[in-house]
Amino acid sequence: MSSASTRRRASIxxxxxxxxxxxxxxxxxxGTSERGPIDVRQQPATGWIExxxxxxxxxxxxxxxxxxxRAQIARQRVQIFKPRIxxxxxxxxxxxxxxxxxxxxxxxxxxxxxxxxxxxxxxxGIDEGQFFDAELPAVCSALADQGKRVIVAGLDQDYLGKxxxxxxxxxxxxxxxxxxxxxxxxxxxPANHTQRLVASSERVLVGAQGTYEARCRRCFDPTLGQ
Numbered sequence: 001m002s003s004a005s006t007r008r009r010a011s012i013x014x015x016x017x018x019x020x021x022x023x024x025x026x027x028x029x030x031g032t033s034e035r036g037p038i039d040v041r042q043q044p045a046t047g048w049i050e051x052x053x054x055x056x057x058x059x060x061x062x063x064x065x066x067x068x069x070r071a072q073i074a075r076q077r078v079q080i081f082k083p084r085i086x087x088x089x090x091x092x093x094x095x096x097x098x099x100x101x102x103x104x105x106x107x108x109x110x111x112x113x114x115x116x117x118x119x120x121x122x123x124x125g126i127d128e129g130q131f132f133d134a135e136l137p138a139v140c141s142a143l144a145d146q147g148k149r150v151i152v153a154g155l156d157q158d159y160l161g162k163x164x165x166x167x168x169x170x171x172x173x174x175x176x177x178x179x180x181x182x183x184x185x186x187x188x189x190p191a192n193h194t195q196r197l198v199a200s201s202e203r204v205l206v207g208a209q210g211t212y213e214a215r216c217r218r219c220f221d222p223t224l225g226q
Contacts, residue, residue, distance in 0.1 A: 045147030129154030
């Protein structure tokens with residue numbers, strides 16, 4: 001046998017069996033592949049946390065509703081919650097500023113929300129996360145540990161431009177984060193701030209157009225609402 005033939009055979013023998021690799025990759029979960037029997041261990045469902053955050057009028061609730069509707073179309077079991085304090089558009093729906101709506105239920109606290117989630121629920125949606133108490137991150141983490149997909153929308157800053165708890169804590173533990181921007185109502189630039197237009201020192205002042213507007217960094221004036 002020639003030395004060239006020997007080298008060629010040695011090279012072939014060192015290649016991984018790509019057919020076997022494809023068989024494992026294509027094997028249906030919990031069963032056998034069409035190319036041969038494969039043992040596949042059924043893994044427990046893994047949950048996660050998604051946070052949609054930004055200023056007012058940036059499309060947070062709209063994006064939350066879009067994701068929840070897609071989950072419903074996929075025939076997943078979905079439960080949707082919002083804080084009881086937010087009754088701007090009604091008590092039984094989440095409503096975006098663009099008038100997209102989806103049915104929801106009110107919760108007085110994070111603990112109440114946790115107790116109201118059914119064991120067989122696949123997806124939990126939460127709007128206006130900044131209006132919940134400090135226990136919300138722990139509750140979302142507990143739901144994700146149960147294998148649920150948890151989607152939270154809320155403001156990341158208050159009217160002074162300061163972090164709006166408990167959203168910063170949620171951002172720290174979330175697997176997926178979406179930052180939304182509005183349009184500055186003064187100059188038209190991308191807006192990251194919520195400008196309060198009425199005088200009030202209350203941190204939580206529920207309102208919409210006429211009470212707040214979106215502003216960019218340059219046009220934002222935290223003293224205007226004081």
